[in-house]
Amino acid sequence: MRSSLLRLIPRGPTLLVFGVLLGLVCPALADLARPLMPATIFVIVLGTLLRIDGQAVVAALRRPSLSVLLPAVVMVACPLAIGAAGQALGLDPELALAIVLAVSAPPSSGTAAVARMLGLDGAVPLVVTVLSMVLAPVTVPLLAGWFGGLEISALELALRLALLIGSAEGVAFLLRRHAAPVLAAHGGLVDGIIVAALLVFAVATMAGIRTQIAVDVQTAMFCAALAFACNIALQIAGNALLPGTLPERLTVGLILGNRNVGLVWSALGAAASPRMALYFAATQFPIYILPRLIETLIGRHKQKAKA
Incomplete structure (x- = not known):
């Protein structure tokens, strides 16, 4: 079992694509996985918190660009910019709100694991993700209230987010306090579990989507195109936000583009x-x-660098 999970890590990017397509091609499997979505979100967030390196956190907190600027850009500037752009383009209010909510989510809890799969620095996305999750119960409801249209109060949304994130943080604290040496020795296994949870989550997100596509192909294609446009635009902005090497800029791009939409969705x-x-x-x-x-x-x- 352990070796199987470890083998998932280098194949992670390909497996995640496979998960989305599998859920789309096999609606019954997606429906079966759908009730597991909150549990997978909990596991992914918990796994992210368990991978925190105390020294990396301290080092990041000493860099205002990572501890202050980047979380503020991720959790406030990006949603406001995307929301303003949606309104300027005259998008349907319901869809415009969905975009704002998606971008107001903290970075995907799997971003650090994905960064490590790609050979990038996993410490930066890990720290920014944790700091952003602390802000989420405050910023997400405020942004949702600002743009309006939700059938849930800002306070209730804040409490739900706090419960999801806080419960994972509590379990992570207990595990790190009582099993720190074990966690340090099996960090790769934690990454493997995160990838497995991401795979199940990817399948679960496709529940009911095939039917919606069949009913309104045009809207489904528009949503997909809009999702790609937002993600790519945010990744490009992330690449331009901070100076550095290509791997460093790609890491910031991943942080801005890939959001834990499942957290807000749940x-x-x-x-x-x-x-x-x-x-x-x-x-x-x-x-x-x-x-x-x-x-x-x-x-x-890398090939060009060698040449």
Whole structure:
């Protein structure tokens, strides 16, 4: 079992693409996995918190660009910019709100694991993700209230997010306090579990999506195109935000582009309308497909560097 999980890590980008496509091709499997979505979110967040390196956190906190600027950009500036752009483009209010909610989510809890799969620095996304998760119960409800249209109060959304994140933080604290040496010795296994949870989550997000696509192909394609456009735009912005080497800039791009939409989705529950759920599901395609393309880009960069 342990060796199987470890083997998932280098194949992670390809497996995540496979998970999305599997859920789309096999609706029954996606429906079966759908009830597991909150549990997979919990496991992914917990795994991320267990991978925290105290020294890396301290080093990052000493760099205002990582401890202050980047979380503020991720959790406040990006949602406001995307929301303003959606309103300027005259998007349907329901879809515009879905985009804001998706971008207001903290970085995907699997971003650090994905970064390590790609040979990038996993410490930076890990620290930024943890800091952003602390902000999420405050910033997400405020942004949702600012743009309006949700069938849930800001306070209830804040409490749901705090419960999801706080419970994972509590379990992580206990495990790190009583099993720190074991966690340090089996960090790769934790990454493998995160990848496995991401795979199940990817399948689960496709529940009901095939039916929605059949009913309204045009809207489904538009949501997918919009999801790719937002993710790519944020990744490009991340590449331009901070100076550094290509791997460093790609890491910041991943942080801005890949969001833990499932966290917000799970917190919303029934308050997420079918169209919002369709967009949330569409965001999974760039989250899981683009790392595979980034892997190719990194490979070519390394070949040029050797030449």
